[in-house]
Amino acid sequence: MGRRKEKIPPPGTNKDPTTNFYSRKKWRMVFLSNVLELQGKKLIPRGMQIIGNALMKNRHVVKLELAHNDIGDAGAITLAELLRRNDTIQHLNLAQNKVTDVGGIALASAFIPNVSPNGQAGLWNRTLFTLVLSGNEMGDATLLAISKAAACHRDLMRVDLSWNKIGPLGTKCLGRSMQRNPNCTYILIGNQIGDEGTEHLCEALKRYSGKGTSSLNLLRNDVRYRGAKAVGRLIENNEYILDVSLHSNTLGLRGMQEIRHHLTSAPNRLRSLNLSNCMLGDSGAEELALLIDADLPTLERLSASDNDLTDIGGVAIVKALMTNNSLVAVNCSGNSFGAETVELTMKLVEKAKVLKQLDFTNSIESSDMRRTLAFAASDADGLSIDVGEMQEDTYEGTVQRITEHMQLTLDAEAERAKSRKGKKRGKKAAST
Incomplete structure (x- = not known):
C-alpha cells in the first residue's frame, strides 16, 4: 500500500x-x-x-x-x-x-x-x-528564468529583484524578454551587474523598451566608466527615460566625462540625475559643472552629495549654477566646502531665479559660515539653502561663544555701574 x-x-x-x-x-x-x-x-x-x-x-x-x-x-x-x-x-x-x-x-x-x-x-x-x-x-539563474517567463506572460508589468545577488550573466537574456514584452520593468537596485551587465541592460532598453520605462536606477551595482558610457548612450535621443540614478557606484572622473559627453551631445528628456557617492572628486565636479553650464532644458534635479568635493569643486558647481536656467533643486550635501564656495553662494542667492533649493547639509564645517549663508538665504525670495543643524558646533567654539557672551555682559554691567556712579557725583555737586 x-x-x-x-x-x-x-x-x-x-x-x-x-x-x-x-x-x-x-x-x-x-x-x-x-x-x-x-x-x-x-x-x-x-x-x-x-x-x-x-x-x-x-x-x-x-x-x-x-x-x-x-x-x-x-x-x-x-x-x-x-x-x-x-x-x-x-x-x-x-x-x-x-x-x-x-x-x-x-x-x-x-x-x-x-x-x-x-x-x-x-x-x-x-x-x-x-x-x-x-x-x-x-542570482543570475533567477533573472534568466524570470526574463524567459516575462517573454511568455506578456501581462507581467513589474519585477522587483532589488537587493539580491544578480551579476552580469543574468542580464544577457533581457533583450529577448523586452522584445517580447517591452512593458515589463525590471528593478535591479543593489545587485552586482557591473559594467558588463549595465551594457546588456542598456542595449535591451535602447532597442526594445517603450513608454512604460521612464526611469533607470542602478544604485549600488558596481558600475564604473564603461557602464556610465552605456547609460549615456541610452539617454541620447531617448524620449522616455526621465530619471536616472547611479548613486553609490564608482564612476570617478572618467565615468563623469562619459555622462557629460553623452548628455550634452544629443537631445534627451532627462528630468533628474543622481550621482551621489560616485567618487567624483573635484575633477569630476568640474565635469559636472560643464554639464550644468550646458543648461539642459529638461534637467530639473541634480544630486552630487558625498563625493569628496572641496572648495575647488564647490566653486566650479556654484559658478555654473549662476548661468543655469533649468535646475530647480541641487544636492551637494556631505562634501567639504570652505570660504570661497560660501562667498560665491552668497552671490548666487542674489542672482538665482529658477533654482529653488540648494542642499549643503554637512558640507560646511564652519558654524559662522553656516550662519552667514543661512541668514543670507532667509532674506532671499525664492532660493532655500539647507546648511544642516546649526547646533552642531565644536566644544571649543561653544566655549568661545559663551566666554564672549559673558565678557559682553560684564562690560555692559561695568558701563552701567560707571554711569550710575557718574550720576551720583552729579547730584552731590548740585546739592553743594
Whole structure:
C-alpha cells in the first residue's frame, strides 16, 4: 500500500503555531478581502503550505503581501503551484524571505506554458501583474528564468529583484524578454551587474523598451566608466527615460566625462540625475559643472552629495549654477566646502531665479559660515539653502561663544555701574 497523502489543515487551527495568530473565523473573513496582508507573521514553509492550499480556489484576494516570513525555497515552490491554479492574484510581494535560485526558478516556471503527462495543456499563470522578490538570495539563474517567463506572460508589468545577488550573466537574456514584452520593468537596485551587465541592460532598453520605462536606477551595482558610457548612450535621443540614478557606484572622473559627453551631445528628456557617492572628486565636479553650464532644458534635479568635493569643486558647481536656467533643486550635501564656495553662494542667492533649493547639509564645517549663508538665504525670495543643524558646533567654539557672551555682559554691567556712579557725583555737586 502507498503512503497516504498528508491532509493539509485549514489555517487557524489550535495545533498549528504558524497560522493560529488568527482564529478560523477571522481567516474566513480575511480571505474575503481584496488585499491579504501577512507581512512578518513568521509563516515559514509550513504556514505557507497551509495558506497556499487555502488560496488555491480563492476568488477574492487580488494583492498578496508575504514579506518577512522566512518561507525559503520550499515556500516559494508552494507559491509557484498556487500561481498556476489561482487566476485572481495580480500582485505578489515575497520580499526578504530567504529565497534562493531554487525558489526563484520555481516561481518563474509558473508563467511558462507546459504540457501535462497525458498530453493535455498544463496549468500556468496568465494574471499576475507585479512580482516583488527584493531582499532575497537570488542570482543570475533567477533573472534568466524570470526574463524567459516575462517573454511568455506578456501581462507581467513589474519585477522587483532589488537587493539580491544578480551579476552580469543574468542580464544577457533581457533583450529577448523586452522584445517580447517591452512593458515589463525590471528593478535591479543593489545587485552586482557591473559594467558588463549595465551594457546588456542598456542595449535591451535602447532597442526594445517603450513608454512604460521612464526611469533607470542602478544604485549600488558596481558600475564604473564603461557602464556610465552605456547609460549615456541610452539617454541620447531617448524620449522616455526621465530619471536616472547611479548613486553609490564608482564612476570617478572618467565615468563623469562619459555622462557629460553623452548628455550634452544629443537631445534627451532627462528630468533628474543622481550621482551621489560616485567618487567624483573635484575633477569630476568640474565635469559636472560643464554639464550644468550646458543648461539642459529638461534637467530639473541634480544630486552630487558625498563625493569628496572641496572648495575647488564647490566653486566650479556654484559658478555654473549662476548661468543655469533649468535646475530647480541641487544636492551637494556631505562634501567639504570652505570660504570661497560660501562667498560665491552668497552671490548666487542674489542672482538665482529658477533654482529653488540648494542642499549643503554637512558640507560646511564652519558654524559662522553656516550662519552667514543661512541668514543670507532667509532674506532671499525664492532660493532655500539647507546648511544642516546649526547646533552642531565644536566644544571649543561653544566655549568661545559663551566666554564672549559673558565678557559682553560684564562690560555692559561695568558701563552701567560707571554711569550710575557718574550720576551720583552729579547730584552731590548740585546739592553743594
